[in-house]
Amino acid sequence: MKCLQSGVIAMSAFIIGCTTLPEGNWQESAPMQNPPMTLDIQKDRISAYAGCNRMFGSAKMSGEHLVVGQLASTMMACFGEGADREEQLKQLLSSEPQVQLSDTHLVLSSGEISYVFEKMPDMSKGLTRFIYVAPEKAECMGVAPMECLQIRESEEEPWALHFGNIEGFDFQEGNAYRLRIKEFDVPNPPADASSKRWILDLIVETEWVGNE
DSSP states (O other): OOOEEEEEETTEEEEESOSSOOOEEEEESSOSSSSOOEEEEETTEEEEESSSOEEEEEEEEETTEEEEOOOEEOOOOOOHHHHHHHHHHHHHHHTOOEEEEOSSEEEEEETTEEEEEEEOOOGGGSEEEEEEEOSSOEEEESSSEEEEEEEESSTTSOOEEEOSOEETOOOOTTEEEEEEEEEEEOSSOOTTSOSEEEEEEEEEEEEEOOOO
16 A cells, blocks of 8 residues: 555544555544435445435545546435435545545545545444334433433333434434344443444334324
8 A cells, every 4th residue: 555644634643645445334423414424435346325325336546536436326315404415425426535544534525625434343243233212212311411212122121221322323203213233342431431332234114103
């Protein structure tokens, strides 16, 4: 890999000018809306998602720029913010953005616009769990009063409070869910944080039940 080291962005030193694709699963860092944008780059292929259709195409590096071939996509109808975010991501990938890379972060820049992505763990190495999510949150007490998801692994179990978040999951009140998640151990978590990290793998079922 031929790279030049340059600069500090968001407290991390980034590698630029690489001739190798930034392979891996990447998720938008600190997204303004849910679900976050995601990229899956493997060998010479890229798959991208902004909450509605999944886009996919070829990918290669030209100097320090990511060159994405004509994108194909699924054909779901997108409206409002979902449609806008999908178009933004499509335009970014089509603009041959500059790549800035570290072990944990990827920055794609086009003109004055930059998107920061965080590297996700290998989903195949996570523990698979299936959980039910209640259609409403419940009051709970963490460092301060807050609202928590109510979850259970079996319909026969009582609801339990989940104090953390499920990455990639956009909870909508009134909907009951069954999710497939991947669980990862968090090394050396802070005293007030969970030792487990949950990432959404698949929404198995969604049912509108209103507020029970």
